[in-house]
Amino acid sequence: MRPQVCKAKSWTKSKNKKKRELRRKKRKSFKMNSQLLLYCVLLIVIGFWVSQPIIQGVVEKRKISALQEDIFKIQKENETLEKEISALNTDDNVEMVARGELGLIKPGEESYIVVPEDEGEEETSQALDESYEEENSEEPIWRQILEFITNFFNG
Numbered sequence: 801m802r803p804q805v806c807k808a809k810s811w812t813k814s815k816n817k818k819k820r821e822l823r824r825k826k827r828k829s830f831k832m833n834s835q836l837l838l839y840c841v842l843l844i845v846i847g848f849w850v851s852q853p854i855i856q857g858v859v860e861k862r863k864i865s866a867l868q869e870d871i872f873k874i875q876k877e878n879e880t881l882e883k884e885i886s887a888l889n890t891d892d893n894v895e896m897v898a899r900g901e902l903g904l905i906k907p908g909e910e911s912y913i914v915v916p917e918d919e920g921e922e923e924t925s926q927a928l929d930e931s932y933e934e935e936n937s938e939e940p941i942w943r944q945i946l947e948f949i950t951n952f953f954n955g
Contacts, residue, residue: 898904
């Protein structure tokens with residue numbers, strides 16, 4: 801009978817041994833998985849850390865090129881304005897502006913102003929409008945409102 805007991809003990813020992821080996825393998829695989837996960841996270845963090853200045857550099861280059869284009873456009877506009885200023889500063893142009901816009905004349909000249917017929921009619925209609933407003937403004941506003949309301953309801 802004793803040999804059977806030994807066989808059972810050896811069988812349980814081998815079974816326990818297998819369980820221990822499985823536990824060790826699981827621990828090793830967990831250690832390897834956690835290490836692998838840690839390395840992946842570390843690699844991602846380093847990737848972001850390295851790529852951030854590169855991305856920022858690209859964005860800054862785009863801003864610089866846009867600003868350089870703006871500077872170029874403004875310089876062209878300045879050149880155009882400087883040419884216009886130099887053209888306006890000539891004696892002929894100054895005289896033309898003084899005569900046309902300011903109504904100035906040279907000594908000994910006579911100035912005539914031609915008024916079109918349309919302008920005279922507009923002034924007359926404006927004068928009529930003003931006189932109509934003056935006539936209506938003599939009556940107090942509360943009386944005008946009262947008359948409006950009574951006329952509205954009476955038909």
